[in-house]
Structure formats: C-alpha cells, structure tokens
Amino acid sequence: MDIIFLVLALLALFGATSTIMFSNTVHSALGFVVTVLALAGLYALLNATFLFMVQIIVYAGAIIALLLFVIMFLNIQQSHAPKEPNKYLLMLVSAIVIVPFDYLLFKAFYSISFAGDANITTKDFGNIKMLGNELFKNWILPFEAISLLLLVALIGAVVLARKKERA
Amino acid sequence: MIEVSFMSYILLAIMLFSIGIVGVISRKNIFIIYMSLELMLNSINLILVALSRYFGSMDGQIIAMMVMAIAAAEAVVFLSLIVSLYRLKHSINIDDYNSLKQKGTL
Amino acid sequence: MSSNFLSWIVLIPLFSSILLGAMYLYSISVKKIADKYFTFFALLAPMASFFIGFLFFLGLLNGDSEYMYEPYTWLGVNGYIISMGFLGDKLSIFMVLFVTFIGSMIHIYASGYMKGDDGYGKFFSYFNLFMASMLLLVLANSPIIMFIGWEGVGLCSYLLIGFYFSEPLNVVAGNKAFLANRVGDLGFLVGIVYLFFYVGKLGFDYGALEDYVSIVPNHILVIIGVSLFIGAMGKSAQIPLYVWLPDAMAGPTPVSALIHAATMVTAGVYMVARFHFLYDLIPNVGVFIAYIGAFSSLFAAIIAMKQTDIKKILAYSTISQLGYMFVAVGLGAYSTGLFHVFTHAFFKALLFMGAGAVIIALHHEQNIFKMGGLRKKIPLIYSVMLVGTLAISGIPPFSGFFSKDEILLKAYNHNEYLIYGIGLFTAGLTAYYMFRLFFVTFEGKNYKERKMQHVSWSMKAPLVVLAIGAAFAGFIGYPKIFGGANLIDNWLEAWSGTPTHIEFSADIMLMSVSVLAGLIGISVAYFKFFKYDFNQDIKESGLVYNKFYIDEIIDFLIVRRIRDLSTFVAVVIDDGIIDKTVMSLSNGFINLGRRVGRMQSANTRAYAFFMLVGLSSFSIYLILKLGK
Numbered sequence: 001m002d003i004i005f006l007v008l009a010l011l012a013l014f015g016a017t018s019t020i021m022f023s024n025t026v027h028s029a030l031g032f033v034v035t036v037l038a039l040a041g042l043y044a045l046l047n048a049t050f051l052f053m054v055q056i057i058v059y060a061g062a063i064i065a066l067l068l069f070v071i072m073f074l075n076i077q078q079s080h081a082p083k084e085p086n087k088y089l090l091m092l093v094s095a096i097v098i099v100p101f102d103y104l105l106f107k108a109f110y111s112i113s114f115a116g117d118a119n120i121t122t123k124d125f126g127n128i129k130m131l132g133n134e135l136f137k138n139w140i141l142p143f144e145a146i147s148l149l150l151l152v153a154l155i156g157a158v159v160l161a162r163k164k165e166r167a
Numbered sequence: 168m169i170e171v172s173f174m175s176y177i178l179l180a181i182m183l184f185s186i187g188i189v190g191v192i193s194r195k196n197i198f199i200i201y202m203s204l205e206l207m208l209n210s211i212n213l214i215l216v217a218l219s220r221y222f223g224s225m226d227g228q229i230i231a232m233m234v235m236a237i238a239a240a241e242a243v244v245f246l247s248l249i250v251s252l253y254r255l256k257h258s259i260n261i262d263d264y265n266s267l268k269q270k271g272t273l
Numbered sequence: 274m275s276s277n278f279l280s281w282i283v284l285i286p287l288f289s290s291i292l293l294g295a296m297y298l299y300s301i302s303v304k305k306i307a308d309k310y311f312t313f314f315a316l317l318a319p320m321a322s323f324f325i326g327f328l329f330f331l332g333l334l335n336g337d338s339e340y341m342y343e344p345y346t347w348l349g350v351n352g353y354i355i356s357m358g359f360l361g362d363k364l365s366i367f368m369v370l371f372v373t374f375i376g377s378m379i380h381i382y383a384s385g386y387m388k389g390d391d392g393y394g395k396f397f398s399y400f401n402l403f404m405a406s407m408l409l410l411v412l413a414n415s416p417i418i419m420f421i422g423w424e425g426v427g428l429c430s431y432l433l434i435g436f437y438f439s440e441p442l443n444v445v446a447g448n449k450a451f452l453a454n455r456v457g458d459l460g461f462l463v464g465i466v467y468l469f470f471y472v473g474k475l476g477f478d479y480g481a482l483e484d485y486v487s488i489v490p491n492h493i494l495v496i497i498g499v500s501l502f503i504g505a506m507g508k509s510a511q512i513p514l515y516v517w518l519p520d521a522m523a524g525p526t527p528v529s530a531l532i533h534a535a536t537m538v539t540a541g542v543y544m545v546a547r548f549h550f551l552y553d554l555i556p557n558v559g560v561f562i563a564y565i566g567a568f569s570s571l572f573a574a575i576i577a578m579k580q581t582d583i584k585k586i587l588a589y590s591t592i593s594q595l596g597y598m599f600v601a602v603g604l605g606a607y608s609t610g611l612f613h614v615f616t617h618a619f620f621k622a623l624l625f626m627g628a629g630a631v632i633i634a635l636h637h638e639q640n641i642f643k644m645g646g647l648r649k650k651i652p653l654i655y656s657v658m659l660v661g662t663l664a665i666s667g668i669p670p671f672s673g674f675f676s677k678d679e680i681l682l683k684a685y686n687h688n689e690y691l692i693y694g695i696g697l698f699t700a701g702l703t704a705y706y707m708f709r710l711f712f713v714t715f716e717g718k719n720y721k722e723r724k725m726q727h728v729s730w731s732m733k734a735p736l737v738v739l740a741i742g743a744a745f746a747g748f749i750g751y752p753k754i755f756g757g758a759n760l761i762d763n764w765l766e767a768w769s770g771t772p773t774h775i776e777f778s779a780d781i782m783l784m785s786v787s788v789l790a791g792l793i794g795i796s797v798a799y800f801k802f803f804k805y806d807f808n809q810d811i812k813e814s815g816l817v818y819n820k821f822y823i824d825e826i827i828d829f830l831i832v833r834r835i836r837d838l839s840t841f842v843a844v845v846i847d848d849g850i851i852d853k854t855v856m857s858l859s860n861g862f863i864n865l866g867r868r869v870g871r872m873q874s875a876n877t878r879a880y881a882f883f884m885l886v887g888l889s890s891f892s893i894y895l896i897l898k899l900g901k
Contacts, residue, residue, distance in 0.1 A: 005171045009179050016183055016206055020190035025198045025259075032202045035183075039209055046176070046220040048228050051235075055212075058235055063205070063242045070246045071198060074253050082195040082260035090193035097885055098185050100892040105184075107896070109177045131232075134225040146236045153240035161247035163254075192882050261877050268874060 005045060012038035020091070023084070025076055029068055036060045050128045176217040183210035197252075197259045201245055208238050276342035279329070279359035282322045282369060283409045289318035290401035297394030308393050312384045315397035319380055319404050323373035329366050339363070341414060343478075353473050358414030360479060364611070368411040368543060371615055375535045375622050376404050378735035382626050383527035385731030386633065396436060396525070403429035407536050411543065415478040416465045419544070423461065423508065426537045427454040433532065434524040446520040453517040457507015464500030467493060483550040491555065498551055498558040502565075505541030509595050511569040516824055518592055522584040526629030529584060534591055534621035539614045542598045546607040553605065560689070563603030567695040570596025572821075574702040578709070579817040582639050583628045586710050590665065591621060593703060597680050600692055606683040612749075613680060616672035620664035620743040626736055627658040630728045631714060641710055645717040645807050650725055653733055655715050657740040662711045664743045666704035667791045672747030678787050685783060697790050704794025709802050717805035 015035030022028045036059045044052040135143060183206060190203030212231045219227025249259070256263050293314055300306040329340060340361035348355040361369075380400065387396050406425025413419035428451075435447030468482070471489045475481055489497070505511070510518040521533050532538070545552060545562070552559050570593045577589035594617050601610030632639055634651055648655050664671040667678065677700060684693040816822070 002171045005175065009175075012179065013182060013186075016186040019202050019206060020186060020194060020199065022199075023196075025196060028196075028199050028202060032206070035206065036209065039213060042176070042179075042213060043216055046216050048216045048219070048231075051216060051228055051231055054232060054235060058239055059205075059209075063239060066242060066246060067198065067201070070250060074250065074259075076198070076259060080259060082258070082262070084193075084195050087193055091189050094189045094192045094882065094885060095185065097889045098188055100889050100896060102181050102185055104892040104896055105181050106178070107899075110174065130225060131228060134229055135232075138226075139229050142233055146233055149240055150236065153243050157243045157247040160244070161250045188885060192878055192885060195878070265874070265876065 005042070008038045008041045008045065011035075012042070023081060024078055025071055025081060026068070029064065029071065033060055033064050036064065050131050173217060173221045177214060180210045180213040180217070183207075183213070195260050195262060197249060197261050197264075200261060201242075201249075205238060205242070208234060276340040276359075276361070277344075278325055279340055279342045279361050279412060280344065282325050282373075283359070283405050283412060285321045285325075286318040286401045286408065287405035289314050290398050290405060293394055293398035293401060297392075297398055300394055306394070308384075308388065311394045311397050315401060316377070316380050316384065318401050319373050319377040322404065322408060323370070323377055326366060326369040326373055329361050330370055333361075333363060333366055341480075343414065353469070353477070355415065355417055355477055357418060358478055359412045360414040361412065364543075364546060365411050367611070367615075369408060371618055372407055372411065372536050373404070375618050375739070376407075376531060378738055379527050379531040379535070379622060379626065382530070382629075382732050382735045383525075385729040386527050386629055387525065388729070388731075392436065396433075399429055399432045399436075400527075400531070403433070403532060403537075407540070410540055416468065416482075417477065419547070420458075420461065420465065423504070423540065424458065426532070426540065427451060427458070427508070430454070430521070430532050430537055433528040434521045436524055436528065440523075443523040446517075446523040450517040450521050453514050454507045457504045457514050460500045460503025460507070462504075464497045464504065467497045467500065479547065486550050487554065494551060494555050495558055498548075498555045499561070501544065501548060501551075502541075502558070502562055505544055505599075506565070507541075508544075509538045509541030509599070510592050511541075511565050511596065511599060512572060515569060515573070515592050516827060519585050519588045519820070522582070522588050526584070526625060526632065529588070530622045530625035530629070533588065534625050535618035538591060538595055539598070539618070542595070542602055542610055542614050545599070545602040546611055549605075549607050552602075556605070559603045559605060561603070563600045563684070563689065563692055566596040566599025566603055567692045567699075568596070569593070570600070570699045571695050571702075574699045574706065576817060576820050577706045578702065579815065581642055581813060581818075583631065583641050583644075583710065583714065584625070584639060586641075586706060587621070587624055587628060590624075590703065590707065593699060594621065594665070596699075597677060597696065600684060600696060601680045604683055604687045604689065604692075606680070609676070609679045609683055613676035615749075616664070616676040616743070616746050619739055619746050620661045620671075620673060623657060623661040623736060623739040623743050624665065626732070626739065627654050627661060630654045630732055630736065631658075633732070634725050634728050635723065636726055641713045642807065643721075644714045645721070645805070646715070648715045651728070654728070654736065657736045658711060658715070660740045660744050662707045664747075665707050666795060667700055667787060668704075668795075669788065670747065671744055672742075674788070675747035678784055681787055682780065682783055697787060700787055701790040701794040704791040705798045708795050708798035712798060712802035713805050716803050717807055721807070 012035050015031045015033070015038060018031030019028045019035065022031065036055065040052050040055040040060070043055055187203045187207035187210060190206065191200050194200055194203070212234055215227045215231040215234070217227075219225065219231070252264060253259060293311055296306055296311065296314075332340070341358065342361075343356045343358040346354055346356045380397075383396070383400065387393055390396065403426060406422045406429060408422070410419050410422025410426060413422060431447045431451040434450050435444045437443050438447075468486075468489075469477060471493060472482060472485045475485045486494070503514075507514040518533060518538070522529055552562075573589040573592035573596065577586050577593065580586045580589065594613070598610045598613050598617070601607070601613060631644065631647065631651070631654060634647070634654070635644060638644065660671065664673040667674045669675075681693055681696050681700070684696055819825075
C-alpha cells in the first residue's frame with residue numbers, strides 16, 4: 001500500500017514540476033496529464049472510487065483534451081511562446097515566499113489529525129450508490145446550482161469565442 | 168517503511184498547491200498559467216477527499232465533485248477567453264494583455 | 274410724556290429708511306414709483322421725530338428732569354451688563370431739536386435739489402438712515418450705543434459722499450472720509466475699552482459712569498480722554514484728521530449741508546460735552562483739546578483764503594468753526610461750545626444750501642471766479658447768503674456774534690491768551706474769506722452774462738426759514754450782562770462749567786475788539802473783491818492754494834507705505850510662502866497618488882505576486898502570533 005502511495009505521489013510531483021518548468025506548451029500539457037492521472041490513482045487509494053473515474057473522464061478526458069484542442073486550434077508554435085529569461089529566479093523567489101503559508105497549513109491540519117485514528121469504513125464507502133444517496137438527499141440545492149452554472153458556462157463560452165464580424 | 172497517514176496526503180497536497188502558485192507567478196505563457204491554476208484546484212480536491220476518508224463522511228467527496236464540475240466550467244470559459252484574446256492581441260504572453268493599465272498622468 | 278417714545282425718535286427715520294430702500298429696489302427692478310411717494314415718506318420721518326422731540330422738550334420745560342428708557346439688556350456677560358438705552362435729558366433733547374429741525378429743512382431742500390435724479394429714492398433712504406443714526410448717537414444712554422450711532426453716521430457719510438459713484442473720484446472721496454473716520458474710531462474704541470475695563474462692572478450708562486469715574490486713576494483718565502478725543506478729531510475734522518472734509522464736497526450739496534455742516538461733524542463736540550464728567554477731572558487734556566481746536570481753526574482759515582471752489586471754501590470754514598467749538602468745550606465751557614454748535618448749524622446749513630442754489634442756478638458751476646454779478650439775478654438767494662455770511666463773520670446782532678464772542682470771552686477768562694489771540698485773528702480771517710466769497714459770487718464787474726436756471730420753491734423756502742434762524746437764533750444766548758436771560762446757559766446748567774466772572778467794562782471791550790476784527794476783515798475783502806475784475810486770470814497755485822500739500826505728504830508718508838506693505842504681504846507672504854506651502858502639500862499628494870497609481874500596471878503576474886506576498890506575510894504573522 002505504501003509503495004503505491006509513494007509511487008503515485010512521486011509521479012504527481014514529477015508531473016506538476018514538469019508542467020511549470022517546460023517552455024513548450026504542449027510538453028507542459030502532457031506533464032499535467034501525468035499529474036491528473038496520478039491524482040486519480042490517489043483518489044482510488046482513498047476509497048473514492050467514483051471520483052477516481054470522474055477524474056479520469058472529466059479532467060484527463062475533457063479538460064485536457066479541450067486545452068490541447070485550443071492550443072492546436074490557435075496554432076501555437078514554439079516560436080509563439082513568450083521568452084522568459086527570469087523564469088527560474090522567479091520560481092525560486094516565490095517558492096521561498098510561499099513557505100510560511102505552507103507551514104501554517106501544515107500546522108493547521110496537523111492539529112486536527114489527532115482527532116482520532118482513521119475510522120473504519122464499510123465496503124460501500126465511496127462507491128457510486130452512497131455518493132448518489134448523499135448527493136440527492138443533502139446536497140440537492142448545490143446540485144441544481146451546479147447544473148445552472150454549467151448551462152451558463154456553456155452559453156458564455158459560445159458568446160465569448162465567436163467571431164466579432166457580425167454587425 | 169514510512170507509515171502513510173493522513174498527514175502524508177496533506178503534505179503532498181500542500182506541495183502540489185505551492186507548485187501551482189509558483190507556476191502562476193513565474194510563467195508568462197498563459198496556457199501554463201492556466202494549468203498551474205488547475206493544479207491548485209486538484210490539490211484542493213485531494214485534501215477534500217483525504218478529509219472525507221479520514222472522517223468517514225461522504226461530504227468531502229461530494230464537494231470534490233462539485234469542485235470538479237466548476238473546474239470544468241471554468242476551463243470552458245477560460246479557454247474561450249484565451250481564444251478571444253489571441254484574436255485581439257496575437258500573443259499568449261500575459262504581459263501583453265495590459266489594456267487596463269494606468270496611463271501616464273492621472 | 275412716556276419715556277418709551279424716546280425710541281420712536283430713532284425708529285421712525287429708521288423704518289422710513291428701510292421702507293424707502295425697499296420702494297427704491299422695487300422701483301428699479303419691477304415698476305417705477307414716482308418721486309412724490311418717496312418724498313412723502315422721506316419728509317415725514319424727520320418732521321415726526323421733531324414733533325416727538327418737541328413734546329419731550331415741553332415735558333422738560335414742565336419740570337421733568339430727564340427721561341430714560343431701557344427696553345432690554347443687550348449683553349449680559351459675567352457681571353458686565355450692557356443695555357440698550359435711550360436718555361432724554363436736557364442736552365440730548367436740545368441736540369434732537371435742532372438736528373431734526375434743520376434736518377427737516379434740508380430734507381425739503383433736497384427734495385428740490387435732487388429732483389429728477391435716478392437715485393432719488395436711494396438718496397432719501399440713506400438720508401433717513403443718517404437721521405436715525407445721528408439721533409441714536411445723541412439719544413444714547415451709554416457709550417457703546419453712542420458708538421453704534423457714531424459708526425452709522427460714518428457709514429451714511431460714506432454712502433452719500435459717493436452717491437454719484439459713476440465718477441471714480443467721488444468714490445475715492447467717500448473712501449477717504451470713511452478711512453479717516455476709521456482712524457478716529459480706533460481712538461474712540463480704545464477710550465471706551467479702557468473705560469469699560471476700569472468702571473464697566475458698575476454699570477456702563479452715563480449716569481453710572483458719572484458717579485464712578487473718579488475711581489479711575491488719573492493717568493488712565495488722561496489716556497481715555499485723549500483717545501476719545503481722537504475719535505472726535507476724526508468725526509469733527511480737526512487736525513490732523515480733517516483731510517476728508519474738503520474732499521467730501523464731492524457729494525450732493527444737501528449732504529454737505531446736513532452732514533458736514535450741521536450735524537455729523539458736531540458729534541465730536543457733543544461727545545466731549547457728554548463726557549464732561551471725565552474731562553472735568555483732566556483739565557490738561559482739555560487745554561490740549563482747546564489748542565488743537567485753535568490751530569485747526571487758524572490753519573483751515575488760511576487755506577480757505579485762497580480756495581476757488583465755493584463748496585471747498587465752506588468746507589474749510591466748517592473746520593475752522595468746529596475749532597472754535599473745541600476751544601470752548603476744551604476749556605470746560607460746554608454750554609458755550611454747544612451754543613456755537615447750535616448757531617453754526619443754522620448759518621452753515623444756510624450757506625451750503627445757498628451755495629447749492631447758486632450752483633444749480635449757474636448750471637453746476639462751482640468756481641466762484643466764474644460767477645459774479647448775481648445780485649440782481651437771484652435776489653432772494655443774495656439776501657439769505659448775506660445773512661449767513663454776516664452771521665459767520667460774527668457781526669451783531671446776528672447769531673454768530675453771540676456764540677463766537679462768548680467763546681473768545683471764555684478763552685480770555687481762562688487766561689489762555691494765546692488761544693484768545695488765535696481765535697481773534699481767525700475771526701478776522703473768517704470775515705475776510707467769507708466776504709471774499711460773497712463779493713466775488715454776487716458782485717464784481719466785467720462778469721459774463723449767463724442764462725440762469727430756475728431754482729424751485731422747495732429749495733428757496735427752507736433758505737428763508739434758516740435765514741431767520743441764523744439771524745435771530747443768537748438771542749437764546751443773549752448775555753446776562755445786557756439784561757437778557759441766557760437761556761442756553763440756564764438750560765444746559767449742568768454743562769456750563771465754571772461761571773464766568775468778568776467785569777462789565779472788560780466784557781464790552783472784548784466784544785468790541787472781536788467786532789472790530791470782523792469789520793477789518795470785511796473791509797479788506799471789500800477793497801479787494803467788491804469790484805473784482807473778472808477778466809484777470811485766476812491764480813490757482815501756490816502753497817496755500819494747494820492746502821500746504823498736506824494731502825500729498827500724507828499720501829507719501831502713510832498711504833504709500835501701507836500700500837507697499839500690502840503688496841509685500843500679498844506677493845511675498847501670501848503667494849510665495851503660504852500658497853507655495855499649501856500647493857506643495859497638495860501637489861505632494863497628487864504625486865504620491867500618481868506613483869501609487871503606477872501600481873496598476875495591468876501586469877497580472879505582478880498582482881498575483883503581491884497577493885502571494887500578502888498571503889505570506891499574513892501567514893508569518895499568524896505563525897508568530899499563535900506560536901504553535
């Protein structure tokens with residue numbers, strides 16, 4: 001179990017680092033895919049089976065695909081990418097600056113981790129039936145709101161991206 | 168072996184989050200900035216799911232799913248905006264998107 | 274007679290002034306109101322005041338000692354009480370009577386003089402306001418209320434001198450009058466403040482002041498006395514604050530007649546008489562006042578000898594005669610001084626009004642050397658002017674003789690021989706220059722024939738009335754030694770000062786000497802001017818003609834300096850220092866804002882970075898605070 005976690009974690013970190021490091025846009029996108037998939041694996045490890053599948057379908061499948069589609073649609077080439085001379089310096093500086101915040105978060109979570117051991121869950125924990133139950137019993141309003149949001153996003157995208165030649 | 172506990176997941180999530188922030192700040196390529204943003208969202212999802220598993224409640228996972236839906240919507244809008252901006256400025260350098268700049272005199 | 278009516282003497286002209294002002298504003302903006310409506314209200318006011326004053330006079334004759342009316346307390350602070358109060362004792366009612374009587378006459382005259390003028394209503398509004406202020410001054414029960422009237426007459430003087438404001442010189446003259454008055458008012462205020470500081474707690478009306486003034490240490494009394502007299506100097510045009518009066522002739526002639534001859538200029542004399550309880554305690558200041566009066570008298574007479582404008586000659590004669598009044602009150606003979614105030618009011622108003630009639634008749638010609646031979650043309654004016662000129666020259670039995678002679682007598686009696694000598698010499702000069710004016714205006718040969726403008730009856734009638742007054746008013750002061758009851762001295766008993774002890778023979782001799790001086794002056798004028806040849810050139814130059822260049826000296830020494838100081842303050846201090854400081858402050862803020870504004874670089878990453886920095890610092894703070 002631990003090994004799997006370690007492998008997945010390292011994979012995720014590796015993917016994230018490559019996302020921010022590469023100059024080529026498409027290479028970064030590919031690195032991002034690696035991260036997403038690794039995270040999907042981690043969800044599975046945490047007994048969130050449905051989420052594992054949704055992550056792959058939605059994130060890796062839809063979002064990344066859309067991203068790559070747009071990159072190619074706009075015909076971004078290596079020459080179009082902006083020149084970034086100070087990339088590594090800035091990364092270093094921001095990494096240093098963000099350390100306190102990380103520490104704070106760590107401390108915050110650490111304090112709740114003593115609430116008790118990880119509890120024992122049933123076999124059904126995290127599967128689609130239970131999730132569906134919870135969703136439609138307690139979270140019905142956010143559910144509806146999200147659908148509305150998706151509708152709005154859909155329409156918005158169409159409006160924003162169309163050609164402006166129409167008078 | 169290192170015992171994998173709740174805190175390890177949190178630690179991983181925090182590191183991913185930081186990497187995301189660093190990416191947003193240090194890169195000029197707008198796509199990469201977008202991806203760093205998504206990276207941050209994902210790290211949050213991880214935290215939520217870990218919490219859910221730790222406390223045995225389904226709420227975390229449901230929220231994580233909502234976040235995912237929102238991320239999808241956001242991706243759509245973001246990318247259509249990029250298309251629009253690219254049509255206008257023919258550049259994906261975020262420094263070129265500066266029409267709202269404070270001009271010389273007040 | 275109820276004391277409450279005292280306030281009506283002041284309030285009726287005041288309300289009339291406000292009404293006339295409102296009517297005038299209506300007339301110029303909405304619909305024109307005919308002159309006769311203005312005239313009705315304007316003439317009604319002073320006559321009504323005269324009527325009420327006369328009723329009080331009868332009351333006083335019947336045996337009442339004084340009337341006092343204090344309607345309300347104006348200021349009551351910390352034990353110092355200042356009330357609005359009217360005092361109708363013998364002195365104030367005396368003043369009220371002749372001020373309102375002569376005022377009414379001049380109002381009638383003015384309704385003819387100002388006929389057809391666009392500002393007719395405005396003129397009478399100001400005129401009535403002046404009457405109200407003067408009456409308030411005279412009827413006041415405390416120095417502060419008197420000061421209100423004092424300022425009011427100064428204001429009206431300014432308004433009326435600059436009445437023809439389209440001509441800038443008139444406005445300058447008005448300003449000069451007001452400013453010279455202001456300098457005097459400063460002295461007056463200093464005096465009042467000192468007085469208030471020392472005795473104010475015990476009540477600040479004249480009665481209380483009279484009772485308690487002796488508490489004040491003597492050197493303070495001297496300061497008060499001199500300061501108050503400085504106020505009188507400004508108001509009554511004595512040296513050195515006389516410079517405004519000749520320039521004030523720029524105003525319409527009725528203004529000169531009322532304000533600058535008969536009433537406002539006598540306010541100073543009245544004030545000294547009112548404060549007699551103070552001046553009695555400081556006789557040295559009184560002598561100083563008398564000397565100032567004597568020198569003013571002489572100085573003005575010398576200047577008058579060479580002037581050519583008819584009104585300016587009369588202005589200088591006013592200064593001269595006022596000098597006589599101050600000689601009298603300075604030496605403690607208050608009733609004598611007031612007697613001269615009384616007679617002077619009659620003949621000076623008469624002379625001014627007559628001069629105004631001559632000016633109108635000759636289509637606004639004011640230079641006497643361009644007149645001449647008017648005797649047969651305007652015989653009525655000729656006669657009344659003759660009466661007035663004889664009166665001012667001190668020829669018996671006209672009024673000026675009695676009052677002026679008594680002043681000289683008092684001076685002689687107080688062993689002030691220098692003052693007596695100056696007064697006598699000035700009397701001669703007065704006769705000389707007044708008859709110079711008279712002969713050149715009405716007689717002479719080779720004068721130009723001109724077409725005369727008709728003078729209306731509304732102007733002539735008051736002239737006649739005043740001429741009668743000028744002729745006979747002296748008899749109320751008919752000296753006792755001739756068997757007459759000196760009514761004025763009896764009436765103003767409280768102010769008559771030390772009684773005169775003089776031998777009968779000495780008295781007769783002094784009288785003859787003063788009459789002789791007058792006659793000498795007349796003869797000299799006769800020989801020089803009776804057959805004046807108008808073809809010769811008028812000499813308008815020389816030291817005396819140019820008023821000894823006093824105005825120029827003052828301008829150079831004082832006015833220019835003040836103007837330079839103002840320029841300095843305005844440019845160096847105001848623009849250079851204060852403006853620069855304030856502007857640099859505000860400019861600093863603007864620049865700061867601009868610099869801050871540059872933060873809006875639209876550089877998204879910069880924003881993100883700053884957000885991060887903020888987040889980070891907040892985290893650091895929390896870590897340090899929570900310490901876990």
